[in-house]
Amino acid sequence: MRMSVKLRAEEQFAATQKKDKQVLKKKEKARQETAEQVARLRALRLAKEAADREAAEKVDAEKAAAKN
Numbered sequence: 001m002r003m004s005v006k007l008r009a010e011e012q013f014a015a016t017q018k019k020d021k022q023v024l025k026k027k028e029k030a031r032q033e034t035a036e037q038v039a040r041l042r043a044l045r046l047a048k049e050a051a052d053r054e055a056a057e058k059v060d061a062e063k064a065a066a067k068n
């Protein structure tokens with residue numbers, strides 16, 4: 001009788017550990033996806049800022065050329 005109680009407790013503990021690992025995996029995957037999305041958005045923002053900067057420099061150059 002006593003061994004069966006111990007065995008059942010160990011099985012429950014193992015099941016809980018397995019479930020905890022699955023939850024941690026799921027959280028890590030969600031964190032990774034969020035980090036990838038942030039990196040993608042950052043790259044898009046930086047590309048847009050560079051394009052805006054180039055456009056502004058071009059307009060400034062055209063204005064300078066028109067004055068001369």
